Amino acid sequence: MSAAPILEVRDLTKRFQGLISINRVSFAIEEGEILALIGPNGAGKTTLVNLISGTLAANEGEIRFQGAHIGGLPPFRRARLGIARTFQVMKPFPSLTALDNVAVGALFGLQGGARTRAAAREQARQLLAFTGLAARAEQDAVALGGPDRKRLELAKALALRPKLLLLDEVMAGLNAVEIEEVVEVIKQIRDSGVTILIIEHVMKAVRQLADRVLVLHHGELIAQGSTDSVFKDPKVVEAYLGKRRA
Amino acid sequence: MRLVVVILLVVAAGLLAAVPLLGDAVLVQYGINALLVATLAQSWNIIGGFAGYPSFGNSVFFGLGIYGTAIAMTQFGLPFGVGLCLGAALAVLCALLFGLPVLRLRGHYFAIATLGLSFAVAAVISNLEIAGANIGLILPLIRADGMFYELALGLLVACVLCVYAISRSRFGMGLIAIREDEDAAASMGVNTTLYKTAALMIAAFFTSIAGGIHAYWITFIDPASSFDPTLNVRMVIMAMFGGPGTVLGPVFGALVLSAIYEMLASWISTAAALLFGLVIVIAVIFMPRGLADLAVGLRRHGPGYLLQNIRRHRI
Amino acid sequence: MLLAQIIVNGILLGGLYGLMALGMALVWGVLNIVNLAHGAFVMLGGYAVYFLFTGAGIDPFLALPIAMAIMFAFGYLLQLIVLNQIIRSAQLNTLLITFGLDVVLTYLAQLLFSADFRTISPSYAGANITVLGITIPLARLAAFGIAWLLAAILWFILNRLAFGRSIRATAQNLIAARLYGVNPRQLYAVTFGIGAALAGAAGGLYGIVSHLSPYVGAPLTAKAFVIAVIGGLDNPLSVILAGLVIGIAESLAALYFGPTYANVISFGLLVAILVLRPARSLRAA
Secondary structure, three states: OOOOOOEEEEEEEEEEOOEEEEEEEEEEEOOOOEEEEEOOOOOOHHHHHHHHHOOOOOOEEEEEEOOEEOOOOOHHHHHHHOEEEOOOOOOOOOOOEHHHHHHHHHHHOHHHOOOOHHHHHHHHHHHHHHOOOHHHOOOEHHHOOHHHHHHHHHHHHHOOOOOEEEEEOOOOOOOHHHHHHHHHHHHHHHHOOOEEEEEOOOHHHHHHHOOEEEEEEOOEEEEEEOHHHHHHOHHHHHHHHOOOOO | OHHHHHHHHHHHHHHHHHHHHHOOHHHHHHHHHHHHHHHHHHHHHHHHHHOOOOOOOOHHHHHHHHHHHHHHHHHOOOOHHHHHHHHHHHHHHHHHHHHHHHOOOOHHHHHHHHHHHHHHHHHHHOOOOOOOOOOOEEOOOOOOHHHHHHHHHHHHHHHHHHHHHHHHOHHHHHHHHHHHOHHHHHHOOOOHHHHHHHHHHHHHHHHHHHHHHHHHHHOEEOHHHHOOOHHHHHHHHHHHHHOOOOOOHHHHHHHHHHHHHHHHHHHHHHHHHHHHHHHHHHHHHHOOOHHHHHHHHHHHHOOHHHHHHHHHHOO | OHHHHHHHHHHHHHHHHHHHHHHHHHHHHHHOOOOOOHHHHHHHHHHHHHHHHHHHOOOHHHHHHHHHHHHHHHHHHHHHHOHHHOOOOOHHHHHHHHHHHHHHHHHHHHHHHOOOOEOOOOHHHHOEEEEOOEEEEHHHHHHHHHHHHHHHHHHHHHHHOHHHHHHHHHHHOHHHHHHOOOOHHHHHHHHHHHHHHHHHHHHHHHHHHOOEOOOOHHHHHHHHHHHHHHHOOOOHHHHHHHHHHHHHHHHHHHHHHOOHHHHHHHHHHHHHHHHHOOHHHOOOO
8 A cells, every 4th residue: 555644644743731631742644554552541641632623732743634734724624524533532413413413423423514404414314324223313312321322422533534543432331232233333334435543452452453553652652563572572461561570 | 283383373473463443552562572582582592693793783783774664764765675774784784883893702602792782882972963862863653553563563574484484594504503502513514604693684684673663663763762771671581482493482582572561550550560570580491492492392201301401400 | 390290199009909809700710700899899898898997996007807707708608609509500690690799789888878978087087197208198108008918817817828729729720629629619608708808898998999889890890800800810919009009190191191091091001901811821721
């Protein structure tokens, strides 16, 4: 695959009141791959996703999406270019139905999205069916339980018809069966041509899905490569488990 | 169901339009006030109810509508229609200029900033010579309460139709998404800055036209009553009482509360305001989501709905 | 010299403004309630001192603690019985209900006390001292001192007493505070009571240095808003300082631009600070 990477991040840095949260992180995502982003809690994984989606602005460094600089663009422009994300702390629109929650994405998504609410709701129905929420379409989002909320987050992100999908811990709190289902769904999404960056703690899912893995620790990229090489990397082991007593 | 509602509304509008024919001058005057304030509540609904940005400064648009019309007619001898346009232009421009910085704030802070802005703009205008400074202006006198009544009704109908159109449109969906979760809305492609500002400008437009009609009707205008700050809270309460984010809620809220206030005033005059305040307190406790929600809630859960709200919102 | 006098006037008045804002800032910071009836509480406290003075002959400054106790009880009950029922609903609702309360209290005051202006004028009310050619009315100086004293006491309570720690903990994280045994109903009621007591003290002082009527509340609420935002909701002492800033700004504005612009300056400052302030210091809506 000699095409340019769909996303290139170079020397990205983010500071919060003097504390460095992301420290000169550089990597690239190839089109069509699934890249897993792992690291201990507090490593800055969600911050990194926030920087890519535009929710936060970087202090230094550059981000290129499909070759073009997107650093100065507000989140809604990046969404319309084709970058979609899920939120780790789920953010449904509380008083809207599940259907309308997804319809918003269809209305405002890729290059402005569907033109009418009716068309958007149609697309939304299909996406709810795809993520297994067809039965809940008319329920208020606030009434949905945990796993259903995750599915809704996913459907909302897909409604943008994204080229790059940023998944932030979609498996958290799911049981083994539900994890298998989500893994399947993610594979189907990838097969439909979407590039995926997935933040995950569930290593089983990472092994099954990831083409490559990035490891973030204290805001720095300490390892990247295939799942096997990364999991064996002593720096990574140390980051998760702490220094071995000599 | 929908067709029945539409027919009922058309009939209601027709009945309202026929009020001046009854020949009761006091009723017509009360009607003009009630209709204008209903427009204010409905306009507020666009920015406060749909977009979720509770402005406490819309009175400034009312005042700009008043002064725009008054200045055009008294200082430049222009006709009423042109005056209305000038007032609207001033208000919409104000909404754009001040909206952009202030709409970056949320919740309480936005409310206070708009309140502050309305005070500041009011103070500036009340010192301008062309606006008659503190004395105010006197518009050409015209005795045509019936005409003003129909104008006010027409404006309210136009405003309601606009809100209806918004509620069915992509724009409206975007506003609701902003209200429900602005960050998520932005991540889903909603141009939040554009939409919020547009909502404020539309609200400013209708509010200012109401001001212009009020100015010509009332003839004597001065800064204190034109930029009356309590107007802000009144329109918010009426919208909230009726049901923010619904199409007809604020109109009902405004008409019902106006009626309650009038009845209290004619019944117990001195204590009217006192009882009105009590009505507000009780309403916020038992029906915080307004009449619209009350109607639905009572139908679904019966009187238990009232206690439900307390149980849900108490500490 | 006129400038110096104006500035001193502004400082003295500003201290009192700061005291007025103190109660609002406390309630806002801990309960997330913006109390639109705060000015009415100030007004009621003022009337309490007035009647204690004219009716029972108690010196106004000695009547202050009594008025504060009355207002504390009033605020405590109000929070416990009324405001606690709606406190978890939308922010806007607390604005609306306090507006309703403001209307009720203002008109009750009008019914009970009539609309006449009243001043609390103890015999020493007119006394001045003159320092470096600047006239300082003793009553205003005393008000200024009391403002700082009460702010310092509040600071002490919040930062050095266990009870104050509970208040601050609840302000930051209600759920966690409950896990540590805080009874939120009581705590909220007490906090609101303290806010009302502070407002009452400000009212009593206001009645001495200015005048009272049922309608003095609304502009004072507005001013308290501005000062609470500028001073921040965390530190009582910075609220008083913010009051000084507003007091001086108003006096200067009145001198150079005329009295009507005094309000514009306050609100202009408010809006400018809100808009230009870095996002991190704004509480999430």
